[in-house]
Structures are given as structure tokens and as C-alpha cells.
Amino acid sequence: MTPTRVLAALLTFLCMVTVGCSVEGRMAEKLDRPTALALLKEKEDELMNVPPYHGRWAIVPVVLEVRVSRPTLGTFHPNPEKEEASEIANMRGELEVRNALVDVGLLKRQVEKDIKEPTVNVFDVGAKTTRYVYYFSVVPQPGVAFSQAPEGGTATFELAKGAFTSVTGVLQQGIDAEVEAQVTYSPTTLYERLLFAEKKMQEKLGSGDLSNVFRDRYWNDLHNTQVRGAETRQYQFRRYDDGWRLVRRLR
Numbered sequence: 096m097t098p099t100r101v102l103a104a105l106l107t108f109l110c111m112v113t114v115g116c117s118v119e120g121r122m123a124e125k126l127d128r129p130t131a132l133a134l135l136k137e138k139e140d141e142l143m144n145v146p147p148y149h150g151r152w153a154i155v156p157v158v159l160e161v162r163v164s165r166p167t168l169g170t171f172h173p174n175p176e177k178e179e180a181s182e183i184a185n186m187r188g189e190l191e192v193r194n195a196l197v198d199v200g201l202l203k204r205q206v207e208k209d210i211k212e213p214t215v216n217v218f219d220v221g222a223k224t225t226r227y228v229y230y231f232s233v234v235p236q237p238g239v240a241f242s243q244a245p246e247g248g249t250a251t252f253e254l255a256k257g258a259f260t261s262v263t264g265v266l267q268q269g270i271d272a273e274v275e276a277q278v279t280y281s282p283t284t285l286y287e288r289l290l291f292a293e294k295k296m297q298e299k300l301g302s303g304d305l306s307n308v309f310r311d312r313y314w315n316d317l318h319n320t321q322v323r324g325a326e327t328r329q330y331q332f333r334r335y336d337d338g339w340r341l342v343r344r345l346r
Contacts, residue, residue, distance in 0.1 A: 121338035126272045128262040131332065134341050135259045135276055142344070143257040143278075150255030150280070152289060152317050156247025157202065159193060159229040161186045162214065167221040175222075186227065188300060188309040193231050195296040199288040201239065201252065205230035238285045254286040255322040263327070270334040273345060275327060282322040289317055 120130035135142070163186060165179040166172040196202040210228035233241040238253035257278045264275040293314045300306040329345040 131274045132262045153251045155249045158247040164222040164224040191299040195292040198295045199292045202231045252285045255280045272332040
């Protein structure tokens, strides 16, 4: 066998091993199921860009800004110290949620930018009020998105990831083919890390009402998100001079 033929055979073998199809399959008049699946797998990341089941979890805002006031003693505020303590506890809970995300490598703490300064409560000018700003930033990584809106920013984490697992049917008419494919969804590693972050938060806050409040406020959404499942999709393919190509999603 000549070197050229050896190289051609090797390339064909590599194509079959890595993407599950043959050059002949792509160039064939009839689109078969293995070839259709291989072509879908090639564009899997792009086609699975928007997961179903609202499979995302968000922290809003990323940068935490809180105003803590000790109101003026009066009819509407018979216990100013208790009200102030409640606001401080709430701030601590919000802070520990974000610190837990730092512990699992999803957020980064920026202590040097923090702000603590006296300010005015326009609804109670006699109140002792302090403005706190705790700075965090998002650690860039796959499955994590950041938006500047609203103020303080929003970090969004992908909880479910889809994959094409099989082609269940091919309906071909001439150079066009409609392909039915099965997509299976499973939890991402981000989902597992967020579950661990919840555990870290509860360790920081301890047992009690405060831990329960923040579990309900943030983590219930995580547990209620469906991260496993399956769906059927349909795609259009067309045969060109260089073989079969994926054209668009039909349903």
C-alpha cells in the first residue's frame, strides 16, 4: 500500500473513531442515522446553548450594597436596637451566601474595594445609618455568564447540559432530510458546586432562623430546578457538493 493510501485510510479511521461517521457517510446519497448523529454532535455546544427547564440559577446582585439604620425611637420604632440588629443579621446572611460562592470558586472577593460610610436615611433623618458595599466579581468559566444589569450585576450559572444521544428517525426527500434526534439533559458540574456552596453557607450561618431564611431565599430555586430529562428535536439537513450539512432546527 502506498503512503498516500495509508494516510487516507488513517484519516478515515480517525473520523470514524472521533466523530462516529465515515467520509463515505457524509458524501452518500442517503443520510443514515450514524452520520446524522455525528453531524449533530459536531455542533452540540452551539445547539445546546439555551438549556430547557429554565436550567439556570442566578445571584443578584453580585456586588452587595446594604444600608443599615438604627431608627429614631418613637411610636413606629419602639425598639431601634432590635431593628438594627435584624438588618445586620440580614446583611450577614447575604454576605455569607456570596462568600460560599467564593469558597467553591464561582465568585472572587475584592475586599480592597469595600466601602463603609455614614449616610442619610431620607425617611428618618435622625436615624444613625451606615452604607456598606461588599465587592465581588465573577470567576470566568464555562457555563457562567455575567450581566451588568441591574445595579451590582447578575451572575447566572448553567445547571443542566444537553447532549444528543441518538437519532430515532430520518425522513429524506431528494437532497433534503428531516432528522428526529433524542436529547438527554444531566446536571453540570456547576450544579454540584452550588449544592456544596449551600452546605458551606449553612455551616457559616449555623442552624436557626437566619440559615432557614437564606436557604429559602436562594437555594430553594436550585433544588426546584429540573436538571434531568429528555426531549425530542427535529432538524433539517441538506446534501451539498461536499456532503451533508445541518441547516436548521425545525422543532
